[in-house]
Amino acid sequence: KRPRFLPFKIICLIMFICISLTVGSLIMITVPVYVGRKLMSLWLGGTKVHELYTIGCGLYVCWIILRVCTLLWSWIPRGWNTVSAKLKEWILIAVKMICAMSVLLGFIPVLFGLLLDLVLTVPARVSLHHTPLISLWQDWAIGVLLTKTFCAVVLVGPNWWIKRVIEQVYLGGIRNINLRLIFTELALPVIMVLGLSLALPYIAACSIIPMFTSSFELQNFVYRRIYPAVL
Numbered sequence: 001k002r003p004r005f006l007p008f009k010i011i012c013l014i015m016f017i018c019i020s021l022t023v024g025s026l027i028m029i030t031v032p033v034y035v036g037r038k039l040m041s042l043w044l045g046g047t048k049v050h051e052l053y054t055i056g057c058g059l060y061v062c063w064i065i066l067r068v069c070t071l072l073w074s075w076i077p078r079g080w081n082t083v084s085a086k087l088k089e090w091i092l093i094a095v096k097m098i099c100a101m102s103v104l105l106g107f108i109p110v111l112f113g114l115l116l117d118l119v120l121t122v123p124a125r126v127s128l129h130h131t132p133l134i135s136l137w138q139d140w141a142i143g144v145l146l147t148k149t150f151c152a153v154v155l156v157g158p159n160w161w162i163k164r165v166i167e168q169v170y171l172g173g174i175r176n177i178n179l180r181l182i183f184t185e186l187a188l189p190v191i192m193v194l195g196l197s198l199a200l201p202y203i204a205a206c207s208i209i210p211m212f213t214s215s216f217e218l219q220n221f222v223y224r225r226i227y228p229a230v231l
């Protein structure tokens with residue numbers, strides 16, 4: 001027997017599905033964007049940031065909050081001593097991760113992006129009669145891509161010291177992160193190479209060349225073209 005008010009029930013079901021999907025979509029999009037905008041405004045001030053970065057930041061933060069809540073919910077039945085011990089353990093891990101990421105995903109990408117900017121972007125886009133504007137935010141974003149590409153190439157390449165160090169860090173995982181290994185054997189050599197690549201041409205252009213010539217045009221030409229010429 002056909003149920004009563006079947007068409008009405010089907011219409012109501014479809015309406016509730018549409019409403020639930022709309023509300024869920026709004027929450028999944030609006031909340032991460034709002035959180036990302038607030039965090040970006042606190043971090044960068046009035047600098048305009050692409051919405052892709054804001055929603056990415058918001059999604060990561062919301063995921064971390066949900067993950068922490070689920071972990072706390074699973075730890076509470078074990079007692080507050082277990083919760084406090086776990087919190088201390090994860091706080092220590094978080095501090096180590098922040099220290100490592102500030103170098104691996106902060107300082108090194110800035111050096112990578114700045115070097116690429118001076119070698120390729122500035123000589124190609126800015127003439128000698130104009131002053132180049134260096135944006136560290138854009139250099140950092142490009143440097144992150146270069147760093148990830150460099151790591152991927154190293155991991156699929158031949159076996160050498162930097163590949164072995166990256167594999168050791170990867171095998172150690174988050175819980176057994178070794179800051180001494182990361183800083184001394186991975187970050188320090190890379191920073192030294194990138195730092196020398198940035199510093200030596202600048203010293204040569206601004207300190208050595210003026211000793212041999214007083215022409216501003218020649219000094220400016222050497223200063224603007226020494227990075228692509230040397231590297």
